[in-house]
Amino acid sequence: MGKIENLDFKKNSLRKINSFLQNISYKNNKREFTVKNPRGEHAICAGLKENILVKINGHVGYYCGGMNQKAKIVIDGNAGTGLGENMMSGTIHVKGNTSQSTGATAHGGTIIVDGNASSRCGISMKGVDIIVKGSVGHMSGFMAQAGTLLVCGNAGEALGDSIYETVIYIAGNPKSLGVDCIEKKITKNDIKKIENLLKQGNINKLKAINFKKFGSARKLYNFNIDNASDY
């Protein structure tokens, strides 16, 4: 290993490729890498720790870029379940669609999906910013705690169910809202945040005023017997 041409799943194992990318020396001048023939393998680029750029040419499986710190990962294809799960910082950019639980429990950094993200996008997210240029599936933002979910298309059923302090901006419409999720008034501060996210996602077709804001009604924070059926 050590040579860039070996970051090819036809020539090397997942463990070897990941181990190489996880152990890039900070002093190494080389900072850009291309992974070839990913063939939907799971956990590609999980646990990266350095400020490197990894381009993946093809579709990836589950948990791609999980636990990422600092690295920028660009996927020229689709991603499976749990993209960027528990990511701490850095950026993941998917040019296709993503499967369920995109950005689950992620603490920081940014995830950009050019296509659609399916169900439970941003489930239990804890500070990551997720930008989806298409639509998201049902139960997106479920129990989401912090960070921002921006959706340019629509959302499936039960958006933001049992949401905590994540803020959801959506240009289209949610099919329905989950328990304790309500529409909120857009403030000047929100406009600034949305503009910033649109810039990060390189989205020109929409303006900040096109978005609606959803968040927590904060009625489920403490147990209330009147809400028993909602828990």
Added chain:
Amino acid sequence: MCGIVGLYLKKKKLHSQLGSYLSAMLDNMSSRGPDSAGFAIYNNKEKKRYKYSLCLSKKVNLNNFEEDIKKNFKNLDIKTISDHTILYTSAKPQKFIPFIKKNYENILLIGYGKSIEIFKQVGSPKDIVKKFNLDQFSGSHGIGHTRMATESAITIDGSHPYSTGEDECLVHNGSLSNHNNLRRELIKKGQEFHSLNDTEVAAGYISNKLSKNKSMKNTLTDCLSNLDGFYTFIVGTNNGFAILRDEIACKPAVIAENANYVAVASEFQAMAHLPNVNKAKIYEPEPGVVYTWGK
């Protein structure tokens, strides 16, 4: 967990490749189901005769069985691979099935029809695919399953695909929670079951509806209101196959479609070897939506 795969070939010239494509799909899904595996191949070569897929236990002497069966049925061909035998005969199911059940307690009928052939065994999918020479099979479509057992024992009885009607079969990733009650109801309606497995009940439910001239779309839509639990189903018929995911949709599925084929699998990696798959239209079936392909 469990892995499910399906492949429908749109062009006749590709039919000879069905087995080799499907065997690599099943092999790859070993990671989701190492306990047992099975597959159903649809091959429309037979016009008048029926094909009966039989699994013979070690207690059965194959030669004796062949002689015995030739005495009773004419126009008969027999194909044996590993412990499975496919019997080709013009004998109708109403006559043939009771004959097998009455005379051979150590032979399990695992499917029948004019098109379907079913093979399933306990053990690693990689070995099973090899034992049955799946890569040599040709056909228009096939579906397969790799099992991680949760609901019932690791036996042939507990292995997928389940066939409960002529040329019908079902593979399932997930688990049902109301299958015992539903089994009792279906038994009252005349459906027969051979295991305690939840998927067999779903297969029986689907066959029961289809036998009442309900369309596949209506049948699977009825599943949404009558089957509790988690499921991604692939239902095979003579014409093609259908897919349904329950409305929670926590059991995965991905579809790749182009001018040559429709492939479906629990994970994309199971279809990564298919020609030009990276340029195919790749998408996830939506929860609670029925998808069908075929003639």
